[in-house]
Amino acid sequence: xxxxxxxxxxxxxGWIATAILNKQVGIPFFVSILxxxxxxxxxVLPDSGEFFLGFRWVRHRTVTHWVPLWAIILxxxxxxxxxxxxxxxxxxxxxxxxAGGGLTHLLFDWPNPQGIPFLTPWKRHTLNWWNSGRREIYxxxxxxxxxxxxxxxxxxxxxxxxxxLQEKTSGLVREFxxxxx
Ligand SMILES: [Zn+2]
Numbered sequence: 001x002x003x004x005x006x007x008x009x010x011x012x013x014g015w016i017a018t019a020i021l022n023k024q025v026g027i028p029f030f031v032s033i034l035x036x037x038x039x040x041x042x043x044v045l046p047d048s049g050e051f052f053l054g055f056r057w058v059r060h061r062t063v064t065h066w067v068p069l070w071a072i073i074l075x076x077x078x079x080x081x082x083x084x085x086x087x088x089x090x091x092x093x094x095x096x097x098x099a100g101g102g103l104t105h106l107l108f109d110w111p112n113p114q115g116i117p118f119l120t121p122w123k124r125h126t127l128n129w130w131n132s133g134r135r136e137i138y139x140x141x142x143x144x145x146x147x148x149x150x151x152x153x154x155x156x157x158x159x160x161x162x163x164x165l166q167e168k169t170s171g172l173v174r175e176f177x178x179x180x181x
Contacts, residue, residue, distance in 0.1 A: 001105075001108040001109055001112070001132060001133070001136060001139065002132060002133045002136065003044070003047065004136070005108065005133075005136040005139060005140060006043050006044050006046075006047065006104075006105050006108065007040065007043065007044055008140045008143075009043060009104050009105075009108055009139065009140060009143050010039050010040045010041070010042060010043015010044055010101040010104055010105060011036065011039065011040045011043065012104075012140070012143050012144050012147045013039045013043060013097075013100045013101050013104040013143075013147070014035050014036030014037065014038065014039030014040055014097050014100070014101065015036060015147050015150070015151070016100065016146070016147045016150050017032075017035035017036075017039055017093075017096050017097045017100045018032045018033050018035045018036060018093075018097075019147075019150035019151050020096075020150065021035060021092070021093050021096060023150075025092075027089045027092065027093055028089070031086065031089045031090055031093055032089075032093045033093075034090055034093040034094050034097065035093045035094070035096055035097025035100070036097065037097075038093075038094045038095075038097035038098040038101065039097040039098065039100050039101035039104070040101060041098065041101060042070075042097065042098040042099060042100065042101025042102040042104075042105070043101035043102070043104050043105050044101075044105070045064065045101075045102060045105070046061075046064040046065045046102060046105045046106065046109070047064070047105070049064045050064050060114075061109065061114055061115070061116060061117065061124060062117060062121045062122055063121045065105075065106055065109060065116045065117060065121075066116075066117050066120075066121040067103075067106055067116060067117065067118050068118075069121075070099055070102040070103045070106060071099075071103070073095065073098065073099040073102065074095075074096065074099035074100065074103060076095060076099075077092060077095030077096035077098075077099050078096065080092070080095065104143075108139060109132070110125075110126065110127050111126070111127040111128070111129035111130055112126065112128075112130070112131060112132040113126055113128055113131065114126065114132070115127070115128075
Protein backbone atom coordinates (compact mmCIF):
# COMPACT_ATOMS: atom_id res chain seq x y z
CA UNK A 1 0.00 0.00 0.00
CA UNK A 2 1.13 3.57 -0.74
CA UNK A 3 1.11 6.69 1.45
CA UNK A 4 -2.49 7.92 1.02
CA UNK A 5 -3.84 4.42 1.61
CA UNK A 6 -1.85 4.12 4.83
CA UNK A 7 -3.08 7.53 5.98
CA UNK A 8 -6.70 6.53 5.38
CA UNK A 9 -6.56 3.00 6.83
CA UNK A 10 -4.56 4.16 9.88
CA UNK A 11 -7.13 6.88 10.53
CA UNK A 12 -9.99 4.36 10.15
CA UNK A 13 -8.28 1.90 12.53
CA GLY A 14 -8.26 4.65 15.14
CA TRP A 15 -12.06 4.55 15.11
CA ILE A 16 -12.02 0.77 15.58
CA ALA A 17 -9.67 1.21 18.56
CA THR A 18 -11.88 3.99 19.96
CA ALA A 19 -14.97 1.76 19.70
CA ILE A 20 -13.25 -1.12 21.53
CA LEU A 21 -11.72 1.15 24.19
CA ASN A 22 -15.03 2.92 24.75
CA LYS A 23 -17.53 0.06 24.50
CA GLN A 24 -15.52 -2.91 25.77
CA VAL A 25 -12.90 -1.38 28.10
CA GLY A 26 -15.23 1.37 29.32
CA ILE A 27 -12.95 4.36 28.73
CA PRO A 28 -14.98 7.57 28.23
CA PHE A 29 -15.40 8.52 24.58
CA PHE A 30 -13.64 11.89 24.89
CA VAL A 31 -10.54 10.05 26.15
CA SER A 32 -10.65 6.97 23.92
CA ILE A 33 -10.86 9.17 20.81
CA LEU A 34 -7.17 9.93 21.44
CA UNK A 35 -6.63 6.59 19.64
CA UNK A 36 -7.63 8.22 16.32
CA UNK A 37 -4.67 10.63 15.84
CA UNK A 38 -2.27 8.09 17.38
CA UNK A 39 -3.48 5.32 15.06
CA UNK A 40 -3.16 7.68 12.12
CA UNK A 41 0.44 8.38 13.14
CA UNK A 42 1.18 4.67 13.73
CA UNK A 43 -0.37 3.92 10.36
CA VAL A 44 2.22 5.95 8.47
CA LEU A 45 5.21 5.55 10.80
CA PRO A 46 6.54 2.22 9.41
CA ASP A 47 7.34 4.07 6.15
CA SER A 48 8.03 7.62 7.41
CA GLY A 49 10.12 6.27 10.32
CA GLU A 50 12.62 4.81 7.85
CA PHE A 51 13.87 8.37 7.32
CA PHE A 52 15.59 10.63 9.83
CA LEU A 53 16.16 14.27 8.84
CA GLY A 54 15.52 13.30 5.24
CA PHE A 55 18.01 10.44 5.23
CA ARG A 56 17.10 6.78 5.07
CA TRP A 57 18.63 5.14 8.16
CA VAL A 58 17.16 1.67 7.76
CA ARG A 59 16.33 -0.54 4.78
CA HIS A 60 12.74 -0.43 3.50
CA ARG A 61 10.36 -2.89 5.17
CA THR A 62 12.76 -4.15 7.84
CA VAL A 63 12.82 -2.99 11.50
CA THR A 64 9.94 -0.49 11.23
CA HIS A 65 7.73 -3.14 9.55
CA TRP A 66 8.64 -5.93 11.99
CA VAL A 67 5.43 -7.58 13.22
CA PRO A 68 6.65 -8.63 16.75
CA LEU A 69 7.69 -5.05 17.54
CA TRP A 70 4.18 -3.68 16.93
CA ALA A 71 2.54 -6.73 18.52
CA ILE A 72 4.52 -6.13 21.74
CA ILE A 73 3.37 -2.49 21.82
CA LEU A 74 -0.24 -3.66 21.35
CA UNK A 75 0.19 -6.27 24.08
CA UNK A 76 1.46 -3.57 26.41
CA UNK A 77 -1.52 -1.38 25.50
CA UNK A 78 -3.99 -4.19 26.17
CA UNK A 79 -2.41 -5.90 29.20
CA UNK A 80 -0.23 -3.13 30.63
CA UNK A 81 -1.10 -2.07 34.18
CA UNK A 82 -2.44 1.39 33.45
CA UNK A 83 -3.76 3.27 36.50
CA UNK A 84 -7.50 3.94 36.45
CA UNK A 85 -6.95 7.66 36.25
CA UNK A 86 -7.45 10.15 33.44
CA UNK A 87 -3.72 9.98 32.64
CA UNK A 88 -3.78 6.17 32.71
CA UNK A 89 -6.76 6.03 30.36
CA UNK A 90 -5.10 8.55 28.03
CA UNK A 91 -1.91 6.47 27.95
CA UNK A 92 -3.81 3.25 27.27
CA UNK A 93 -5.89 4.83 24.48
CA UNK A 94 -2.77 6.32 22.91
CA UNK A 95 -0.80 3.04 23.10
CA UNK A 96 -3.61 0.86 21.72
CA UNK A 97 -4.30 3.37 18.93
CA UNK A 98 -0.63 3.71 18.03
CA ALA A 99 -0.02 -0.06 17.88
CA GLY A 100 -3.30 -0.65 16.04
CA GLY A 101 -2.28 1.86 13.39
CA GLY A 102 1.16 0.28 12.99
CA LEU A 103 -0.30 -3.22 12.66
CA THR A 104 -2.81 -1.89 10.12
CA HIS A 105 0.10 -0.63 8.04
CA LEU A 106 1.73 -4.07 8.12
CA LEU A 107 -1.57 -5.80 7.31
CA PHE A 108 -1.95 -3.77 4.13
CA ASP A 109 1.72 -4.21 3.12
CA TRP A 110 1.52 -7.99 3.56
CA PRO A 111 -0.23 -8.75 0.22
CA ASN A 112 2.49 -6.93 -1.80
CA PRO A 113 5.30 -9.00 -3.36
CA GLN A 114 7.86 -7.39 -1.03
CA GLY A 115 5.96 -8.64 2.05
CA ILE A 116 6.64 -7.87 5.72
CA PRO A 117 9.08 -9.40 8.26
CA PHE A 118 7.65 -11.77 10.88
CA LEU A 119 10.39 -13.81 12.59
CA THR A 120 13.42 -11.58 12.15
CA PRO A 121 13.37 -7.97 10.84
CA TRP A 122 15.12 -9.14 7.66
CA LYS A 123 13.13 -12.24 6.72
CA ARG A 124 9.93 -11.25 4.97
CA HIS A 125 6.80 -13.15 4.07
CA THR A 126 4.39 -12.10 1.35
CA LEU A 127 0.88 -13.16 0.46
CA ASN A 128 1.76 -12.03 -3.10
CA TRP A 129 -1.81 -11.04 -3.94
CA TRP A 130 -1.23 -7.71 -5.69
CA ASN A 131 1.38 -4.99 -6.26
CA SER A 132 1.70 -2.03 -3.90
CA GLY A 133 -0.68 0.77 -4.90
CA ARG A 134 -3.26 -1.53 -6.49
CA ARG A 135 -6.87 -1.85 -5.25
CA GLU A 136 -6.39 0.87 -2.65
CA ILE A 137 -9.86 2.40 -3.00
CA TYR A 138 -11.46 -1.02 -2.39
CA UNK A 139 -9.19 -1.72 0.57
CA UNK A 140 -9.96 1.64 2.18
CA UNK A 141 -13.71 1.28 1.59
CA UNK A 142 -13.69 -2.29 2.89
CA UNK A 143 -11.74 -1.26 5.98
CA UNK A 144 -14.20 1.58 6.67
CA UNK A 145 -17.10 -0.88 6.39
CA UNK A 146 -15.41 -3.24 8.88
CA UNK A 147 -14.83 -0.28 11.23
CA UNK A 148 -18.53 0.65 11.04
CA UNK A 149 -19.42 -2.82 12.37
CA UNK A 150 -17.56 -1.97 15.60
CA UNK A 151 -19.88 1.00 16.02
CA UNK A 152 -23.07 -0.99 15.50
CA UNK A 153 -25.17 -1.12 18.70
CA UNK A 154 -25.55 -4.89 18.23
CA UNK A 155 -21.90 -5.36 19.15
CA UNK A 156 -22.69 -4.41 22.74
CA UNK A 157 -25.71 -6.69 22.74
CA UNK A 158 -23.58 -9.51 21.42
CA UNK A 159 -21.00 -9.17 24.19
CA UNK A 160 -23.80 -9.24 26.77
CA UNK A 161 -25.23 -12.36 25.15
CA UNK A 162 -21.81 -13.97 25.20
CA UNK A 163 -21.51 -13.24 28.92
CA UNK A 164 -24.96 -14.63 29.61
CA LEU A 165 -24.09 -17.72 27.61
CA GLN A 166 -20.97 -18.23 29.70
CA GLU A 167 -23.00 -17.88 32.91
CA LYS A 168 -25.55 -20.37 31.66
CA THR A 169 -22.95 -22.96 30.65
CA SER A 170 -21.08 -22.64 33.95
CA GLY A 171 -24.46 -23.13 35.67
CA LEU A 172 -25.00 -26.28 33.63
CA VAL A 173 -21.56 -27.59 34.57
CA ARG A 174 -22.41 -27.02 38.24
CA GLU A 175 -25.72 -28.83 37.81
CA PHE A 176 -24.09 -31.90 36.37
CA UNK A 177 -21.00 -31.94 38.57
CA UNK A 178 -20.32 -35.27 40.36
CA UNK A 179 -20.85 -33.72 43.81
CA UNK A 180 -24.56 -33.75 43.07
CA UNK A 181 -24.68 -37.55 43.18
ZN1 LIG B 1 5.17 0.12 4.44
